[in-house]
Amino acid sequence: MPALEQLVALDAALNRELLTTDDVWRLTATAIPRRSWLAVQAEPRSQAPGETLARMELKAAGLAVEPQVLIPGVGHVDLVVEGRVVVEVDGLTYHSSPEAMEEDERRDRELALRGISRLRYPYSVVRRSRGLIARQVRALLMTASSPAA
Numbered sequence: 001m002p003a004l005e006q007l008v009a010l011d012a013a014l015n016r017e018l019l020t021t022d023d024v025w026r027l028t029a030t031a032i033p034r035r036s037w038l039a040v041q042a043e044p045r046s047q048a049p050g051e052t053l054a055r056m057e058l059k060a061a062g063l064a065v066e067p068q069v070l071i072p073g074v075g076h077v078d079l080v081v082e083g084r085v086v087v088e089v090d091g092l093t094y095h096s097s098p099e100a101m102e103e104d105e106r107r108d109r110e111l112a113l114r115g116i117s118r119l120r121y122p123y124s125v126v127r128r129s130r131g132l133i134a135r136q137v138r139a140l141l142m143t144a145s146s147p148a149a
Contacts, residue, residue, distance in 0.1 A: 003034060003037065003038075004053070004056060006030070006034070006038065007038060007041055007042065007052060007056065008049045008052045008053065010024065010038055010042050011042060011043055011044070011046040011049075011051075011052045012046075012049065014042055014043070014044035014046075015044050015045070015046060015047055021039060021042055021044070024038050024039045024042060025039070041056070043055065043067055045067040045068040046067055046068075047068065047078075048078075048089065048091055048123070049091075049123070050089035050090075050091055050121070050123040050126045050127070051067060051078050051079065051089050053089075053126050053127065054078070054079060054087055054089050054121070054126050054133050055067060055079055057126075057130060057131065057133050057134050058079065058081055058087070058133060058134055058137060060134070061134035061137075061138065063081050063082055063134065063137065063138070063141075064081065064082050064083070065079050065080070065081050066079065066080045066083075067079055069086075071086075071111070071114075071116070073110050073114075074107050074110045074111055074114075075107060077107075077111075077118075081137050081141070082141055084116075084117065084141060085116075085117045085118070085119065085137055085140050085141060086111060086116055086117065086118040086119070087118075087119050087120075087121070087133065087137065088104075088118065088119070088120040088121070089120075089121050089122075089123060089126050090104070090120060090121070090122050090123065091122075091123040104120070108120070117140050117143075119133070119136055119137060119140065121133060
């Protein structure tokens with residue numbers, strides 16, 4: 001299994017408390033260098049595969065990324081990049097109903113009212129458009145000034 005796919009699976013297992021970070025070292029079918037990388041990169045706060053993929057793309061671009069940040073009046077946001085840009089990754093499971101879309105719009109308005117920049121991506125775009133998020137976040141960082149948290 002490719003490293004990034006293994007990390008996605010590990011993040012999901014950690015988030016659901018099926019594994020602990022110590023369990024990474026018990027993955028004996030995984031080579032020690034990969035286990036070391038997984039132990040450093042694993043993030044139990046990631047709530048979906050798209051969040052892990054976006055986080056890793058942004059980190060690979062040299063950007064500081066914090067997952068699942070609580071912003072009062074908004075709630076938890078998927079990722080805060082460089083403390084100034086919110087990145088949301090939407091999967092169909094939790095973002096396709098009319099109620100979910102209405103809540104996403106409310107959260108987007110609240111972020112805008114606070115002067116916090118936000119980029120929202122569907123999971124399908126995160127999966128197939130490697131590099132797009134990092135490029136767009138970098139462009140937005142050139143103009144974003146308000147802290148996200």
